[in-house]
Amino acid sequence: MSLVGFKASNHPQQVTIKGADDEIDDRGTPQDFWDELNAKYRFTLDVAAAPHNAKTPDYYTRLADGLLQPWTGSVWCNPPYSGLDRWLEKAWREWDERPDLRTIVMLLPANRPEQPWWQTWVEPYRDRPEYDLSVRFLPGRLRFIKPGATEVKPNERPPFGCCLLVWSR
């Protein structure tokens, strides 16, 4: 347990030992935060979702597997933290292969830049004129929503900030 009562879960080491826990991966993006982004990006597809937390009418679930489906239009992605490497690889592949993909906005933890997924897929490309990827570090800490919950109690906020990765042409 951390000092603020948030138990670290689905970190790469834990997933390697016991597999991903979908209950842990299933954290909804706060609606008001998402609404502001949606006003700007007009998302058409949520590529990592479940029926109870999908942010757009069109979405991919674990069953359909957003990692195997085409990404089109303006994509929202708050991926399961248990497999960030695969989501970033997929985002880059789709971005390179689909000219009809207008935008990808991906919400990620901002406290792990030393990890291979950040070092491989983000750090070499971010905020450089020759690539289409920018990173925005967010203020404060987001209040993610557990399945079935409508609010987040004081000790349930993750003890880390987040960032947005934005691919745009």
Ligand SMILES: C[S@@+](CC[C@H](N)C(=O)[O-])C[C@H]1O[C@@H](n2cnc3c(N)ncnc32)[C@H](O)[C@@H]1O
């Ligand atoms: C962090 S939650 C984001 C929920 C919601 N899209 C949002 O932004 O509020 C990640 C969701 O992705 C789902 N998921 C897990 N693996 C997936 C996969 N391979 N393809 C699509 N969705 C997946 C989980 O069940 C979970 O509901």
